[in-house]
Amino acid sequence: MITGSKKMIRDINSHLVLETVLNEGPVSRAAISARSGLTKATVSAIVADLIDRQLVREIGSDDTSLGRKPILLEFCKENGHILSIDLGVNAITAFTSDLMGNDCGLKIFPNNYTRDNIISGLIYIINLSLSELPETPFGLTGIAIGVHGATNGNEIIFAPYYDYSGLPFADRLSEHFHVPVFLENEANLSVIGEKCFCYNVPNLIGLSVHSGVGAGIIINDELYTGINGNAGEIGHTIINVNGRECPCGNHGCLEQYASERAILSEYAEIRRLDGVTIEEFTQAYNEGDPIALRLLDQFISYISIAVNNLLNTFNPDVIVINSGFTINIPELHELIRDQLKNRMKRYCTLVPSGLQDISILLGGACLIIKDFLGVSYCAKDSSFKID
Amino acid sequence: MITGSKKMIRDINSHLVLETVLNEGPVSRAAISARSGLTKATVSAIVADLIDRQLVREIGSDDTSLGRKPILLEFCKENGHILSIDLGVNAITAFTSDLMGNDCGLKIFPNNYTRDNIISGLIYIINLSLSELPETPFGLTGIAIGVHGATNGNEIIFAPYYDYSGLPFADRLSEHFHVPVFLENEANLSVIGEKCFCYNVPNLIGLSVHSGVGAGIIINDELYTGINGNAGEIGHTIINVNGRECPCGNHGCLEQYASERAILSEYAEIRRLDGVTIEEFTQAYNEGDPIALRLLDQFISYISIAVNNLLNTFNPDVIVINSGFTINIPELHELIRDQLKNRMKRYCTLVPSGLQDISILLGGACLIIKDFLGVSYCAKDSSFKID
DNA sequence: ACACTTTGTTTAATAAGTAAACAAATGGGG
DNA sequence: CCCCATTTGTTTACTTATTAAACAAAGTGT
Numbered sequence: 028m029i030t031g032s033k034k035m036i037r038d039i040n041s042h043l044v045l046e047t048v049l050n051e052g053p054v055s056r057a058a059i060s061a062r063s064g065l066t067k068a069t070v071s072a073i074v075a076d077l078i079d080r081q082l083v084r085e086i087g088s089d090d091t092s093l094g095r096k097p098i099l100l101e102f103c104k105e106n107g108h109i110l111s112i113d114l115g116v117n118a119i120t121a122f123t124s125d126l127m128g129n130d131c132g133l134k135i136f137p138n139n140y141t142r143d144n145i146i147s148g149l150i151y152i153i154n155l156s157l158s159e160l161p162e163t164p165f166g167l168t169g170i171a172i173g174v175h176g177a178t179n180g181n182e183i184i185f186a187p188y189y190d191y192s193g194l195p196f197a198d199r200l201s202e203h204f205h206v207p208v209f210l211e212n213e214a215n216l217s218v219i220g221e222k223c224f225c226y227n228v229p230n231l232i233g234l235s236v237h238s239g240v241g242a243g244i245i246i247n248d249e250l251y252t253g254i255n256g257n258a259g260e261i262g263h264t265i266i267n268v269n270g271r272e273c274p275c276g277n278h279g280c281l282e283q284y285a286s287e288r289a290i291l292s293e294y295a296e297i298r299r300l301d302g303v304t305i306e307e308f309t310q311a312y313n314e315g316d317p318i319a320l321r322l323l324d325q326f327i328s329y330i331s332i333a334v335n336n337l338l339n340t341f342n343p344d345v346i347v348i349n350s351g352f353t354i355n356i357p358e359l360h361e362l363i364r365d366q367l368k369n370r371m372k373r374y375c376t377l378v379p380s381g382l383q384d385i386s387i388l389l390g391g392a393c394l395i396i397k398d399f400l401g402v403s404y405c406a407k408d409s410s411f412k413i414d
Numbered sequence: 415m416i417t418g419s420k421k422m423i424r425d426i427n428s429h430l431v432l433e434t435v436l437n438e439g440p441v442s443r444a445a446i447s448a449r450s451g452l453t454k455a456t457v458s459a460i461v462a463d464l465i466d467r468q469l470v471r472e473i474g475s476d477d478t479s480l481g482r483k484p485i486l487l488e489f490c491k492e493n494g495h496i497l498s499i500d501l502g503v504n505a506i507t508a509f510t511s512d513l514m515g516n517d518c519g520l521k522i523f524p525n526n527y528t529r530d531n532i533i534s535g536l537i538y539i540i541n542l543s544l545s546e547l548p549e550t551p552f553g554l555t556g557i558a559i560g561v562h563g564a565t566n567g568n569e570i571i572f573a574p575y576y577d578y579s580g581l582p583f584a585d586r587l588s589e590h591f592h593v594p595v596f597l598e599n600e601a602n603l604s605v606i607g608e609k610c611f612c613y614n615v616p617n618l619i620g621l622s623v624h625s626g627v628g629a630g631i632i633i634n635d636e637l638y639t640g641i642n643g644n645a646g647e648i649g650h651t652i653i654n655v656n657g658r659e660c661p662c663g664n665h666g667c668l669e670q671y672a673s674e675r676a677i678l679s680e681y682a683e684i685r686r687l688d689g690v691t692i693e694e695f696t697q698a699y700n701e702g703d704p705i706a707l708r709l710l711d712q713f714i715s716y717i718s719i720a721v722n723n724l725l726n727t728f729n730p731d732v733i734v735i736n737s738g739f740t741i742n743i744p745e746l747h748e749l750i751r752d753q754l755k756n757r758m759k760r761y762c763t764l765v766p767s768g769l770q771d772i773s774i775l776l777g778g779a780c781l782i783i784k785d786f787l788g789v790s791y792c793a794k795d796s797s798f799k800i801d
Numbered sequence: 802a803c804a805c806t807t808t809g810t811t812t813a814a815t816a817a818g819t820a821a822a823c824a825a826a827t828g829g830g831g
Numbered sequence: 832c833c834c835c836a837t838t839t840g841t842t843t844a845c846t847t848a849t850t851a852a853a854c855a856a857a858g859t860g861t
Contacts, residue, residue, distance in 0.1 A: 028450050030430060031423030032818065033847045039418035040849090057808055063415050064851055071809060088857095094807025095857040165444050242727075246633055253729025254617060264723040268654045268716075277722065285462060329655075335664065336651040338729060340629075342640025370664050419849065420816045427818085444839055453819055458840060475826095481838025482826040 037073075038401075040065055044073045046402040048083050048102050048126070055097030074100060081106050082165050082400070088376050093342060100251065104129065107165030107399070110153055111391030112140070112172045113213065116188040116238065119149070121156045122388040126168065126396060127404060128224070132159055133388075142190045146199050153204065168399040169206050171391025172196060173213040175238065179254045180210060184256060187274070188190065188238060209394055213387045214259055215250055217380075218243025220390030221347045225381030227409040228344035233386075234261075236350030238288045240281055242337065248403070262286065266332050285329035287351050290322050310356040330360065331366035338375045345413060349380035381411050419539050424460075425788075427452055431460045433789040435470050435489050435512070442476065442484030461487060467785070468493055491516065494786070495550030497540055498778030499559045500600070501525070503575045503625065506536075508543045509775040511781060513555065514791060515611070519546055520775075529577045533586050540591065553785040556593050558778025559583060560600040562625065564643045567597060571643060574661070575625060596781055600774045601646055602637055605630025605765075607777030609733045612768030614796040615731035619724050620773075621648075623717065623737030625675045627668055629724065635790070649673065653719055672716035674738050677709050677717050696742040713739060714746065717751035725762045732800060736767035 029035075040063075047059045060070045077083040084103050088096035112118040119138045122132040134156055135161040149172075157167060176186025181197040198210040208274040218233025222245055233243035240262035244251045252258050262282035263275050270279025283289055287305060294302045294311075297318050312319040334346055353359045360379045367377060382389055396404045416422075427450075434446050443461055447454045464470040471490050475483035491514040500507040506525045510518040521543055527535040536559075540750035544554060563573025568584040605620025609632055627649035631638045639645050649669035650662050657666025670676055674692060681698075682690045684705050699706040717735070724733055740746045746797040747766045754764060769776055783791045 028430065029426075030451050030818090031426035033423070033849095034849060035426075036418035036420070036423060036817095039416075039422075043415065044418060055808075060809095064417050067809065068811080068851085069849060072848085091807080091858090092807085093859065095809080097808060246638055247636070249634070251633055254731050255729055257729035258727065259727070261724045263726045266652055266655060268657075268719065270655075332652045332655065336723075338644075339647045339650045341644065342642055342644035342647070344641050391479045417849095422820090423817065444840075447840095454840065455820085455842080456818060458842095459817085471805070478827090478838080482840080484839060558845085 040069060041073050041076065042400075042402050044070060045077060045082060045102075045400060048077070049400070049402060049406065050405045053086060053089075053099035053101045055099055057097055059100075060379065090331060102127070105163065107163050108160050109158075109168055109392045109395045110156060110170045111388040112149065112152070112170070113387045113391075114149075114172055114174045114191075116175060119152060120388065121152050122385070122392070123156050123160060124389075124392050126165075126399070128389050128392040128396070128406075132156060138189075140195055142194065145191055145275065146194060146196060149196075149200065150203055153200070165399075166379070167206050169395035170200055170208045171394045172200075172208070172210045173216040173387040173391055175213050177260065178210045178212055179256050184208070207395070207398055209391070209398070211391070211394065212241065212243070212252070212256065212259070213237075214241035214243040215252060216243070216388075216390030216394065217349055217382075217386040218245055218347070218390065219250060219393050220382050220386040220388070221349075221380060222409075223393040223404050224389055224406045224409055225407050225411045226347055226378060226413065228413075230341070230343040230345075232341055232343045232346045232350045234330075234333065234346055234350075235354070236286060236348070238286060240286050240333065244341070246341075252405060261333065261337070266329070266336070266337065268328050279339040281329065282334055285326060285333055290326050290352075294318060294322055305351045305355060307398065309352075312356060323352070323356070323359070327362050330363055331370060334363070334367055334377060335370045338371060342375070345376045345378055347378050347380055349383065349386055353379055354383050356361050374414050378411065378413060425455060428460050428463065429787075431457060432464060432469060432489075432494050432787060432795070435464070435487050436787070436789060437792045437794070440473055440476075440486035440488045442486055444484055445736075446487075447605045462602070471553055476694055476768040483600075489514070489586075492550065494550050494555040495544075495547050496555055496779045496782045497543060497557045498782070499536065499539070499557070499773040500774045500778075501536075501559055501561045501578075503562060506539060507775065508539050509779070510543050510547060511776075511779045513552075513786070515776050515779040515783070515793075519543060525576075529581065533576055533581060533583060536583075536587065537590055540587070552786075554591060554593050556782035557587055557591065557595045558781045559587075559595070559597045559598060560603040560774040562600050564647065565597045565599055566643050570597070594778070594782070594785055596778070596785070598778070598781065599628065599630070599646070601628035601630040602639060603630070603775075603777030603781065604769075605632055605734070605777065606637060606780045607769050607773040607775075608767060610780040610791050611776055611793045611796055613732050613734055613765060613800065614792050615800075617728070617730040617732075619728055619730045619733045620767075621720065621724065621733060621735045621737075623673060623735070623739070625673060627720065629675050631728070633728075645742065648720065648724070651723065653716070653723070668716065668720055672713060672720055677713050677739075681705060681709055692738045692742060696739075699743060710739070710746070714749050714753055717750055718757060720800065721750070721754055721764060722757045725758060730762070732763045732765055734765050734767055736770065736773055740766060741770050763800050765798065765800060776782075 043063050056070045056074055057225040060067045083100050086101050090097050107126050109124045111122045113240045119136045122133045125203050174183055177184045183192045197210045201208040214235035217235050221233055222231050229248045231245040235241045240261035242261045244259050263280045265279045266281050267279030271283040272278055291303050343405050364377055393404050423434045430450050445459050447457045451683055470487050473486050473488050476486050491512045494513050496511045498509045506523045509520045561570055564571045570579045583597045588595040601622035604622050609618050616635045618632040622628045629646035629648045631646050650667045653668050654666030658670040659665055660667040660670050678690050751764055780791050
């Protein structure tokens with residue numbers, strides 16, 4: 028059991044100080060003391076330790092009008108690196124950053140890997156990305172991998188679009204690189220990214236609409252994944268009794284109506300095409316193709332049902348939508364909001380993704396920051412307009 | 415901000431000791447030390463303080479084979495009382511208990527009260543209930559009120575079946591009785607009761623099917639109510655696009671298919687009755703009335719959809735169902751489980767309510783215990799069969 | 802030059818936990 | 832019947848971390 032001890036006090040206060048420097052820095056000892064409620068003596072002692080551990084450094088003095096000039100403290104963001112991977116079905120994206128998520132390099136690789144060579148493929152990709160980074164005191168601090176499926180942190184439990192289930196991703200990579208490795212669902216990483224960089228509220232739902240439909244759930248500032256990592260699998264909530272058949276065995280699952288896959292394949296079928304990309308579909312829509320218009324109308328309607336259901340289930344501060352359609356067709360967002368206003372007496376805040384296609388990668392970075400520092404990163408300008 | 419301090423350590427450890435005595439008592443100091451990881455010295459100091467505060471007392475020694483006999487410690491459950499109210503549409507139930515939720519009296523009153531006299535009516539009812547209790551050191555420790563609607567803790571925000579919205583229930587009663595008063599949704603209290611007395615798991619969803627349909631949500635051992643107390647309003651999640659019209663303005667809300675109100679009114683309509691109670695309906699069902707059979711079949715089907723959607727959204731440890739139908743017709747539970755097994759590849763644990771019609775009242779008691787002691791009560795036999 | 806402010810450090814006091822020794826209580830074996 | 836092993840619970844000496852207050856450092860304005 029967790030008992031209170033002197034170590035615990037120091038831990039709590041040390042994290043509090045570090046959090047203040049990380050998220051509000053540069054900042055002086057006196058300002059930290061005023062904001063946190065810790066005495067100046069305590070702050071000084073903790074800061075000395077943080078400087079010793081190369082997490083914090085003194086930079087010049089601030090210009091104030093009166094009194095002794097404060098010594099500003101700054102988080103040593105470049106003393107280590109983070110590696111974040113988006114394990115897509117068609118592409119693998121590798122992103123490296125400093126300890127505040129600042130871009131240190133992004134590489135995209137086609138995903139030709141099979142079940143047999145995906146792990147060694149990732150090792151190759153990671154080594155390639157790391158080779159371009161300068162030496163730092165901490166080196167690599169962790170690896171986050173976003174997958175399109177359910178995970179238990181180490182393995183993929185269930186993923187519809189690739190055959191990687193049961194492979195010990197995190198174990199192998201962490202053996203190889205000697206750092207913590209987190210394997211997490213893409214919707215979950217995505218919502219973490221949105222929270223840390225854009226919409227900093229305690230209860231945030233990220234609605235991710237890509238091939239499938241998933242929700243990342245943050246409750247009381249913590250990611251909620253359920254007992255098997257299956258929470259937020261709203262693609263298989265039923266919104267139409269006796270509706271379309273779903274591979275999952277049920278009828279009328281949301282994913283059969285409101286996913287990219289559903290819309291694109293319906294479009295391809297009607298137009299008798301072999302397949303269609305989201306870019307091709309967007310072009311058709313922009314050129315006024317009536318089929319595309321009708322399908323996107325359907326999409327809007329079903330997404331607003333999904334949001335309605337999430338609002339009535341979670342009553343969160345904010346719901347943030349991320350989908351290829353809303354990225355490619357910005358006006359879509361207002362149309363979804365209009366539909367929703369018709370549905371909901373009690374209106375709630377629906378906002379567009381602030382990070383769009385890099386939300387997974389930045390969310391991964393935040394996960395590693397939290398693990399390495401024990402403190403949640405929150406970008407200074409993470410108060411995007413919410414209305 | 416919350417800083418670590420000596421007071422905080424003592425608080426944490428004191429609560430840890432009290433929790434052990436409350437939930438695992440009678441128990442000796444040595445046993446508390448072994449279980450919690452605190453040293454014997456710390457436990458002794460804290461116990462002395464708890465005895466001083468009349469929360470814990472020493473009872474006789476235990477019979478052990480070897481060594482000095484331990485002094486058993488017990489929680490002073492009868493040193494205070496709790497009052498719990500179920501503010502039903504037709505009836506108001508008042509329940510008094512000791513500090514472990516043991517029955518000290520239950521009274522049922524018809525609810526003839528209007529918006530103008532409901533608060534004074536409650537004061538009358540509460541005084542009547544309190545008048546039968548013996549004097550205790552702490553006296554009344556708190557009042558919990560379960561309402562059939564959404565609340566913000568003090569007022570009713572929205573309740574479809576009575577006109578009490580906006581009345582300052584908690585403020586008035588707490589002024590009058592000088593104790594904390596909690597106004598909470600019935601589904602929320604219900605799930606608290608199920609957790610504390612029956613199914614002690616960290617992530618528990620309580621599906622309450624009465625006039626409407628609501629879910630109580632416990633995540634990481636904490637009740638989650640959303641930012642306006644509207645979380646769990648799953649009666650208005652849409653499960654049938656273009657389905658039946660709902661007073662909320664949408665079409666196809668769950669509540670139009672799977673609530674007592676929906677089933678009973680459909681039955682009354684078909685049978686051309688003025689209205690029908692759940693008892694009358696149950697009788698018809700038991701006598702083999704084909705309409706009742708068909709409607710209950712529909713009920714099972716829609717409830718299994720609701721459970722499917724909750725499972726895919728929350729992936730909890732357990733979902734517990736509480737409804738007038740399952741209470742009156744026990745075999746219903748297995749039928750719902752069978753339906754669900756067809757739907758879900760990943761099967762999850764669905765269990766029947768352990769507390770049935772008193773879950774709201776006992777949940778209210780647990781809420782007060784938590785507030786008064788700062789510790790969650792968990793009944794010793796709260797490990798009901800889960801399969 | 803001096804008073805005033807603000808920052809950051811030092812010092813003494815206090816609270817709370819820990820480990821280890823000790824006292825108390827008890828049963829069993831010689 | 833006495834002594835010892837054993838277990839419980841208390842006491843003691845020590846350590847750690849916070850706090851309040853005094854103090855030193857650094858800078859500005861009159």
